[in-house]
Amino acid sequence: MGRYATPAGSPASIERGPARLVLALVMALAATGPGALAAQAEAAGETPLKIGVINVDVVALQSPAGQAFQQELAAFQEEVLVELQARQETVLEIETRVAEADSLSVEERRVLEREYQDALTEFQRFQQDKQEEATVLQGEGQARIREEIGPVIAAIQSDLGYDLVLNSTSPIILFFSERIDITQLAIERLAAGGS
Structure with a gap:
């Protein structure tokens, strides 16, 4: 045993x-x-x-669950990248308007600076949220891979x-x-x- x-x-x-x-x-x-x-x-x-030796990383990457996870992760990363670029452009646009706001009144400039700070905060919050989502996604993907390859390794160990x-x-x-x-x-x- x-x-x-x-x-x-x-x-x-x-x-x-x-x-x-x-x-x-x-x-x-x-x-x-x-x-x-x-x-x-x-x-x-x-x-x-x-004594048996196995490269778990290679097996995991080539397993059906591993390949599905790689595709899922790539799609997630692409979606996040597109959204990050759009949000970054918004922040840069407001930043440019602030830099060129010499002719605005003090109150208008203050409103524009607040808008810039809000956009920057939203950008950073979005980044942090997506990093947390990626961590959860990675944990779930690894669990699916373990569930798939664990019984295979156990069967090989038992059979041989x-x-x-x-x-x-x-x-x-x-x-x-x-x-x-x-x-x-x-x-x-x-x-x-x-x-």
């Missing part, structure tokens, strides 16, 4: 505390060489450990009997089997006084 290193359905980052230790231990296992691991497994009467599946582009453990989990062994040795 294996365990996924994916709390709440997302890959676990190895950039924090105990997770970094797991990666260090996995690297130590890998450093002993496949021959040594295979010999240890044979001596224990088990099949050799199998991998004990450990790593992301090749970042220090993320996607799956690990009980065979490589040395937690209990470490606890027992500590209780027995070390080594």
Whole structure:
């Protein structure tokens, strides 16, 4: 029985505390060489450990959900860019009118400056709102991609009997089997006084 290193359905980052230790231990296992691991497994009467590596980024981009998300994101960005340009032109037009407002009365100039400030504030607010929308859109897209590729990776792991599946582009453990989990062994040795 294996365990996924994916709390709440997302890959676990190895950039924090105990997770970094797991990666260090996995690297130590890998450093002993496949021959040594295979010999240890044979001596224990088990099949050799199998480690799989996957480039999750490439799989995600080429998945149907990933391609749909890229199109959705491109359409969103294009729509936002068009609107930003229109709003920027409005701000620049008012700014030009303010610069050329020498002949206006003090009250007319004040009204024009207020109009400029309002347009500038609206432009900045629109930018911020769209950035927040993009963040939500990205989160939803990534969730759809995870939902699509997660079961595929799990099926490959199960079908091919991998004990450990790593992301090749970042220090993320996607799956690990009980065979490589040395937690209990470490606890027992500590209780027995070390080594």
